[in-house]
Amino acid sequence: MASRRRLTPAERQEIVRERCKGVTHKALAERFRVSERTIYYTLRTEKDRRRDTRIRTKQVSVTLTPEELHSFDEVLARHGVSSRSAGVRLLIQSANGVFQPDQHLAEELKSFRAALNRVGNNVTQIAKRLNEARAKGIAPFFGDHSLAQLRLLSGFVLDFADQVDALSRRRVSHVTLEAHKALKEFSDAPE
Structure with a gap:
């Protein structure tokens, strides 16, 4: 020993x-x-x-397109952040306030999921009726009512896609504003 x-x-x-x-x-x-x-x-x-003593010992690496890097550099310059590493560090330090779960977004997506399930059930019922008729050798009845249902369903799916797109754009815009606020706040503070 x-x-x-x-x-x-x-x-x-x-x-x-x-x-x-x-x-x-x-x-x-x-x-x-x-x-x-x-x-x-x-x-x-x-x-x-x-x-x-807050000695920095870990590194973070990210691969970006030239356009993404140029946009990031512009944001840093606009907020007076001296370097890319300082900008990334500021974003990481402020991430607790920016990347919080969004309760509103979760609720909206939950209602969208329920509506999409209803659409899926309707499409399944139509397909089931068409398959049963074909299995019996009967020409499937596909009248004006069925066509109207399919048009409503396809319209709903398109509206649904537009709503999800608008919702995600609002969320990205909100996160961008929060990130800008965080960068501005940190660039004004003494290091």
């Missing part, structure tokens, strides 16, 4: 660096003549210190 001794700050930093390179806890314990438990505590303490 390794003898007990105190690690110097330089040794602690070296342990963190070596562990990041993939050196095992056991090898580090032998090298620095401490227990494996000391290595675990050293790494955990450093992780807590970095978190508490």
